[in-house]
Amino acid sequence: MNILVFTKRVAATQEEELRITGEGQAVDLSKVPFKVNDWDNYSVEEAVRIVDKAGGSVTAISIGDAESDEVLRRAIAMGAKDGFLVETGEALHDPFTRGELIRGFIDKEKVPFDIILTGVQSEDDQFGAVGGVLAGLMGLPYASMVIGIDAVETDHVVIRRELEGGLQEKVKVATPCVLSIQSGINEPRYVSIMGIRKASKVERKVFKADGYEKGSPKIELVKWVYPEKKGGATMLDGELADVCGQLLGILKEKGVYQ
Amino acid sequence: MSYTLIVAEVRRGVFEERNLDSLGLGALLGAQSVLLVPDGAYQVPDKLVDVVLKVKAAEEAYLNPMNMGKILEAVFAARGKPDHVLFTQSSSGTESAAYAAGLFGMPVITDVSGYDRDAGVFLKSYYSDKVFGQFKAAGAPAVLTVRSGSFREFAAEKAAAAAAEAIEGAAAVEARTFVEYVEEEKTDIDITKAEFLLSVGRGIGNQDEVAGYEELAGALKAVLSGSRPVIDKMWLPKARQVGTSGKTVKPKVYLAMGISGAFQHIAGMKDSDCIIAVNKDPGAPIFQYAHYGIIGDIHKVRDKLKELAKG
Numbered sequence: 001m002n003i004l005v006f007t008k009r010v011a012a013t014q015e016e017e018l019r020i021t022g023e024g025q026a027v028d029l030s031k032v033p034f035k036v037n038d039w040d041n042y043s044v045e046e047a048v049r050i051v052d053k054a055g056g057s058v059t060a061i062s063i064g065d066a067e068s069d070e071v072l073r074r075a076i077a078m079g080a081k082d083g084f085l086v087e088t089g090e091a092l093h094d095p096f097t098r099g100e101l102i103r104g105f106i107d108k109e110k111v112p113f114d115i116i117l118t119g120v121q122s123e124d125d126q127f128g129a130v131g132g133v134l135a136g137l138m139g140l141p142y143a144s145m146v147i148g149i150d151a152v153e154t155d156h157v158v159i160r161r162e163l164e165g166g167l168q169e170k171v172k173v174a175t176p177c178v179l180s181i182q183s184g185i186n187e188p189r190y191v192s193i194m195g196i197r198k199a200s201k202v203e204r205k206v207f208k209a210d211g212y213e214k215g216s217p218k219i220e221l222v223k224w225v226y227p228e229k230k231g232g233a234t235m236l237d238g239e240l241a242d243v244c245g246q247l248l249g250i251l252k253e254k255g256v257y258q
Numbered sequence: 259m260s261y262t263l264i265v266a267e268v269r270r271g272v273f274e275e276r277n278l279d280s281l282g283l284g285a286l287l288g289a290q291s292v293l294l295v296p297d298g299a300y301q302v303p304d305k306l307v308d309v310v311l312k313v314k315a316a317e318e319a320y321l322n323p324m325n326m327g328k329i330l331e332a333v334f335a336a337r338g339k340p341d342h343v344l345f346t347q348s349s350s351g352t353e354s355a356a357y358a359a360g361l362f363g364m365p366v367i368t369d370v371s372g373y374d375r376d377a378g379v380f381l382k383s384y385y386s387d388k389v390f391g392q393f394k395a396a397g398a399p400a401v402l403t404v405r406s407g408s409f410r411e412f413a414a415e416k417a418a419a420a421a422a423e424a425i426e427g428a429a430a431v432e433a434r435t436f437v438e439y440v441e442e443e444k445t446d447i448d449i450t451k452a453e454f455l456l457s458v459g460r461g462i463g464n465q466d467e468v469a470g471y472e473e474l475a476g477a478l479k480a481v482l483s484g485s486r487p488v489i490d491k492m493w494l495p496k497a498r499q500v501g502t503s504g505k506t507v508k509p510k511v512y513l514a515m516g517i518s519g520a521f522q523h524i525a526g527m528k529d530s531d532c533i534i535a536v537n538k539d540p541g542a543p544i545f546q547y548a549h550y551g552i553i554g555d556i557h558k559v560r561d562k563l564k565e566l567a568k569g
């Protein structure tokens with residue numbers, strides 16, 4: 001089994017204030033820390049587990065600037081054999097263009113694979129589209145929201161897809177295929193700083209994105225805007241004890257606490 | 259004639275309610291609206307669209323992105339290409355939308371929650387609703403997935419019931435086949451029945467902190483629930499998850515601690531009578547949905563509440 005797993009470096013904005021610059025041209029990420037996309041952490045782990053059982057090797061691939069090497073080292077520390085960086089300087093907001101670039105890369109470099117794994121979505125743009133676009137472009141079978149891989153056979157896999165409200169569906173998918181992995185599918189292993197340091201000794205190959213065929217973007221980002229303000233909450237202000245007292249008062253008023 | 263193709267989401271005999279948002283966006287787009295549904299006894303709101311287009315396909319085949327590719331091919335052949343193809347923002351909706359985009363070379367914009375008709379731009383969430391991007395599709399047909407709750411008020415009744423059309427489905431593909439549904443395991447705690455939920459998010463930091471929130475829940479006589487990351491990390495059992503892929507809850511009070519307010523979470527709790535959010539980030543989207551908010555460290559709030567509740 002050769003598994004390609006796509007892993008992306010994203011801005012960790014959950015606790016950050018985001019500023020739109022100019023007339024909505026950009027989002028200022030200069031002071032925001034970066035990390036591996038949460039979903040990709042699960043898919044790298046899943047790839048390594050499949051190979052541990054079925055044999056073969058895992059290749060981690062990232063598209064981005066030189067800094068994305070960080071997520072490749074991480075994947076190698078988790079058990080990937082190779083790390084490929086497809087280096088691009090320009091912003092690729094369009095998941096379609098990204099899918100085309102990945103197809104172009106796999107075709108031209110003749111990268112062998114049985115299964116391609118992506119995350120369900122990136123934390124930052126939440127398009128959730130790259131895996132599906134890639135499968136459509138390459139004419140490969142596809143499944144998303146994969147929350148369990150129950151069997152890996154020579155010509156197919158049996159997986160479970162997460163639907164809404166706790167329901168799942170079991171699906172048989174022929175290989176080679178593309179699967180988009182949902183968070184929670186496994187418990188990703190802990191990666192130590194020592195492990196990453198060791199992984200840096202494994203050579204990562206760098207490819208230039210300009211070398212691969214892709215069309216012009218199919219969607220255009222016109223501008224960035226802040227969300228429309230809804231009603232908004234009544235903020236409880238004051239010292240900690242005072243604020244907590246007010247909160248208990250609300251609970252009493254609502255009749256859920258005496 | 260230009261038209262909007264609305265791909266209905268159906269599941270186990272039910273026409274999903276979130277289709278109404280696709281119908282609403284369809285109305286805003288203004289072209290003839292054509293609702294695609296598989297053959298079957300679905301309750302289709304046929305006054306809200308111009309055409310109901312039935313395709314001969316079993317439900318499981320219809321929900322399979324590879325079959326959907328074949329079905330779309332048949333629709334395009336019979337009616338010409340639409341300007342827009344709308345799917346629901348859901349597990350199967352996004353799966354088929356992205357796949358179809360790749361297959362036919364169509365632009366795709368997911369999680370669309372707004373449309374500016376004058377500017378012709380679609381609003382798409384970034385960073386869990388902290389900012390939005392305004393997007394234009396550079397070609398037609400464009401594929402869009404529609405966020406639940408965003409457009410249903412625009413779905414307008416037409417004077418007459420929809421015209422009925424039908425197409426033959428294609429032979430089911432073998433590369434991907436449905437095996438069975440797997441139900442969630444039943445547990446003794448049902449968070450949908452609780453009057454008071456204390457819900458914790460990734461902001462609690464690590465597993466060791468969970469016990470402290472269990473104690474707080476005990477002191478307040480609340481039931482403990484959580485956002486998806488907390489369940490993914492197995493800090494709380496799956497049955498305690500609030501959100502689209504967990505439970506939809508409507509307690510009297512929903513106290514959210516360390517939860518940012520991503521759409522998938524909000525969709526599962528927004529109809530609670532009273533929402534109280536505690537978060538250290540004043541810009542956290544959850545404050546837009548909460549009735550009361552506290553900006554501060556959740557651990558400090560937890561410890562102080564425990565102290566006051568005992569006293």
Ligand SMILES: Cc1cc2nc3c(=O)[nH]c(=O)nc-3n(C[C@H](O)[C@H](O)[C@H](O)COP(=O)(O)OP(=O)(O)OC[C@H]3O[C@@H](n4cnc5c(N)ncnc54)[C@H](O)[C@@H]3O)c2cc1C
Nearest residue numbers: 006007008062063091092093118119121122127128129130
């Ligand atoms: C404010 C802002 C600025 C941005 N600036 C830039 C920029 O300057 N340069 C730039 O290149 N991009 C930039 N991006 C990111 C770019 O917009 C997105 O990557 C693009 O929209 C494609 O969507 P996606 O692939 O991330 O989506 P999804 O479909 O949500 O991603 C799903 C999966 O696809 C795979 N995947 C996606 N992208 C990559 C990747 N890069 N490498 C490896 N695997 C991947 C992963 O497995 C991921 O889990 C920016 C985004 C934002 C919000």
Ligand SMILES: Cc1cc2nc3c(=O)[nH]c(=O)nc-3n(C[C@H](O)[C@H](O)[C@H](O)COP(=O)(O)OP(=O)(O)OC[C@H]3O[C@@H](n4cnc5c(N)ncnc54)[C@H](O)[C@@H]3O)c2cc1C
Nearest residue numbers: 459460461485486501502503504516517518523538555556
């Ligand atoms: C298909 C799909 C289905 C999904 N289904 C669900 C679902 O059912 N339910 C769900 O919840 N999510 C779901 N998600 C995930 C969702 O997109 C978000 O990733 C998730 O809701 C984020 O959880 P969170 O708010 O706990 O974490 P984060 O977004 O990381 O937010 C943590 C918050 O804690 C705050 N914080 C941190 N430390 C402190 C502190 N000491 N004091 C105070 N505040 C602090 C931060 O400011 C931040 O706002 C789904 C995603 C996908 C793709």
